[in-house]
Amino acid sequence: MDLRLEHASLFVLVLELLLCGLILARIFAARGGRIPFIRRIPGLSAIDEGVGRATEMGRPVLFSLGLGGLDIVTLQALAVLGHVARLAARYASRVIVPVVDAVIFPVTEEVLRDAYAAEGKPELFQPEDVRFLSDQQFAYASGVMGIINRESVASSFLFGSFFAESLILAEAGHQVGAVQVAGTPSTTQIPFFIAACDYTIIGEEYYAASAYLTQEPTFLGSLIGQDWGKIALLATIVIMVGVASLWSLTHGGAMTGFEEKLTGFLQYMPGAAAGR
Amino acid sequence: MNLDLAIWALAALSTLAIFSILYRENPVYRLFEHIFIGLATGYGISILWTQVLLPNWWTPMAGDGKWPWIFALVVGLMFYTIYTPRYAWMSRLLMATLMGMSAGIFFQGFARLYIPQLAASFLPLVQPEPPYVLFRNLVIVVTIVTVMTYFFFSFEHRSKVVRGSASLGRWLLMIAFGAIFGSTVMARMALLTYRIWYLLQGRPEIGT
Amino acid sequence: MLALKILLGFAAGIAFLGLLDRFTNTRSRRLLMVSFTFLGGLFYLLEFVIPPGTGFLGWQAPNPARDNFLSPLIEQIGQVVLVIGGFAFGLGLLNLAALHGRTLLRGRPGWVNSLAFFVAMVGMTVAGLFQANSPTLRTVHRLLFEGLYQPLGASVFSILAFFITTAAYRAFRIRSGEATLMMAAAFIVMMAQVPMGMMLTDWLPTQGWLAYFRIEQVSDWLMTVLNMAALRAVGFGIGIGGLAMSLRVWLSLEKGTYFGKEM
Structure with missing residues (x-):
């Protein structure tokens, strides 16, 4: 189906407004005092374990923010880093953060510095632990491999956008016996993290991390709103599967007309220029 | 010395140095790691100038007379205020603006990426479709529904229906991830095969 | 004259930032941050939702059939x-130079590696920027790029072959139903890509319903039907999650060590 969606059609507008409305409604409900329940996510529970292990062994923690730039995915990874950094600061552990993007680098340094300061241990923060390595994928991977081996990290956290280098980082951590927790919305790399890491956070669980770790009402409410959004999508799918089935029954199995009508509906844009 | 031979020799040395980490981290690997990062940084600088700043900033400003482009440098310098406690707020202002733009772009990206996939999920599950197409449609719809059920966060999977659906979703996910894993193995082996071929057969003849 | 305009423009820009710092307090800076975040996102959102062909005060896009104003x-x-982001590269460069510079100047262990870093960086920069003007630099660039940079990258990439084998070996050993399912699917897809694997079901006919059980057909079905559907479902969740996070960032509802900080 070739849909032209350079601009929002009526359907897209209604759907996105509905999803955003659901999310906002739940955010404000949670802020108003109705703290929602979130089920346990094993990978996220293991983060505290990983930092604790590093403290016991007297070895540092490694946290990789992936290959993304200043985007939503990396922002979420920074939120998890903030939590890890505070834990590490509390237990007087080191967190080494190799960074791939020059724009993210000062943000990362600030997140780490603030975490140590918030725990009353600003003197433990070592600026050399936040290192810009390279913006090239495999130069970054070789640098991280070297750091993991030389520092003999006890725990490795891999959160963010990853590509082919994901398995290199994960296996390097395994070589030194590190406990590894990985989380990425890059679905094609998840199998490698599952094979090589102790815990893997899959798909949407990645965006649930900040809610789960901080238990902040805004994030919890947003997560519930996401659930409602999924219900809305599921309901749409179920209803439209029914419509498609009915069409199939009444048109002898030929679906071409259905696809044409669907395309027209999904692309319908009131007020668009003639000839589109 | 023949340039091609020199290039091959350096390449072979680099390959062996990197492969040495498979045994353990060692001074040779460390040296070449630092060389790699240095080269990548230098490459980044040259690309940044020749492909980003020169054609998009310097040429319009100094070549075509569009002097307001200098304000881009002023804004870019705001990044560096993060190192000064007094002016660090300016870097945060710039980052927040860029994050806002990134968020705005996502609304469009969501529609372009997921609406066509949503539409492609509206599949008929009723005869008189040929049986194999019906089976295919059923598997797709069931997979989508059960996998999405797995990702509900707001309730424990206590109900039998929900628990069953989420379990089935997780199993189907594992099969899918296994398929991705298997499909990548050959590609990775091909990379290694080429490197080994290069070491063994890629040496240029001396004198050519 | 142009040079003067550029210099004056630069000075004016810096002066403006200085005034902004002088005449704003924590509250107004926070308001500025929230406003700029909102406006940054609003521009792209409006461009997306305003229908093509819409003009503004008589101004139309060159191609109204496809674009709005x-x-x-x-x-x-x-x-x-892109240009502003390019200027940020110096942040990383400063960090690398400071780290390796300190090691080199203080003669710390590993100073040889830091020296190698600087030599490689300077060599590649100079050769990359000026190779058009000098045959010697072109030669140096070839040596560095084709002799070192490309092979180093390819070698790191090819290490994946070893790692994917060790990871698969460990995963095959895990005794859980899910891991077994995952590895069984991986095995089928792997076998379908090699002649030896295809021989396993070579005896099945190529026509008729039994043909669907040939390993290459099963592998193709796993990739194009089941895998596609599962990734689509995961994608919907990720999309909604990303939408929620984008909404929180856009409306400055995102709290955390970075966004909630005092200005």
């Missing part, structure tokens, strides 16, 4: 953001 600005703003 904001669409031509997308490319220009993209160019500006």
Whole structure:
């Protein structure tokens, strides 16, 4: 189906407004005092374990923010880093953060510095632990491999956008016996993290991390709103599967007309220029 | 010395140095790691100038007379205020603006990426479709529904229906991830095969 | 004259930032941050939701069948953001130079590696920027790029072959139903890509319903049906999660060590 969606059609507008409305409604409900329940996510529970292990062994923690730039995915990874950094600061552990993007680098340094300061241990923060390595994928991977081996990290956290280098980082951590927790919305790399890491956070669980770790009402409410959004999508799918089935029954199995009508509906844009 | 031979020799040395980490981290690997990062940084600088700043900033400003482009440098310098406690707020202002733009772009990206996939999920599950197409449609719809059920966060999977659906979703996910894993193995082996071929057969003849 | 305009423009820009710092307090800075975040996102959102052909005060896009009045600005703003982002590279460069510079100047262990870093960086920069003007630099660039940079990258990439084998070996050993399912699917897809694997079901006919059980057909079905559907479902969740996070960032509802900080 070739849909032209350079601009929002009526359907897209209604759907996105509905999803955003659901999310906002739940955010404000949670802020108003109705703290929602979130089920346990094993990978996220293991983060505290990983930092604790590093403290016991007297070895540092490694946290990789992936290959993304200043985007939503990396922002979420920074939120998890903030939590890890505070834990590490509390237990007087080191967190080494190799960074791939020059724009993210000062943000990362600030997140780490603030975490140590918030725990009353600003003197433990070592600026050399936040290192810009390279913006090239495999130069970054070789640098991280070297750091993991030389520092003999006890725990490795891999959160963010990853590509082919994901398995290199994960296996390097395994070589030194590190406990590894990985989380990425890059679905094609998840199998490698599952094979090589102790815990893997899959798909949407990645965006649930900040809610789960901080238990902040805004994030919890947003997560519930996401659930409602999924219900809305599921309901749409179920209803439209029914419509498609009915069409199939009444048109002898030929679906071409259905696809044409669907395309027209999904692309319908009131007020668009003639000839589109 | 023949340039091609020199290039091959350096390449072979680099390959062996990197492969040495498979045994353990060692001074040779460390040296070449630092060389790699240095080269990548230098490459980044040259690309940044020749492909980003020169054609998009310097040429319009100094070549075509569009002097307001200098304000881009002023804004870019705001990044560096993060190192000064007094002016660090300016870097945060710039980052927040860029994050806002990134968020705005996502609304469009969501529609372009997921609406066509949503539409492609509206599949008929009723005869008189040929049986194999019906089976295919059923598997797709069931997979989508059960996998999405797995990702509900707001309730424990206590109900039998929900628990069953989420379990089935997780199993189907594992099969899918296994398929991705298997499909990548050959590609990775091909990379290694080429490197080994290069070491063994890629040496240029001396004198050519 | 142009040089003067550029210098004056630079001075004016810096002066403006200085005034902004002087005449704003924590509250107004926070308001500025929230406003700029909102406006940054609003531009792209409006460009997306305003139908093509819509003009503003008589101004139309060059191609009204495809664009609205904001669409031509997308490319220009993209160019500006690209340039501004490019200036940030210096942040990383400063960090690398400081780290390796300290090691080198203080003679710390590993100073040889730091020296190698600087030599490689300077060599590649100079050769990359000026190779057009000098045959010697072109030669140096070839040596560095084809002799070192490309092979180093390819070698790191090819290490994946070893790692994928060790990871698969460990995963095959895990005794859980899910791991077994995952590895069984991986095995089928792997076998379908090699002649030896295809021989396993070579005896099945190529026509008729039994043909669907040939390993290459099963592998193709796993990839194009089941895998596609599962990734689509995961994608919907990720999309909604990303939408929620984008909404929180856009409306400055995102709290955390970075966004909630005092200014």
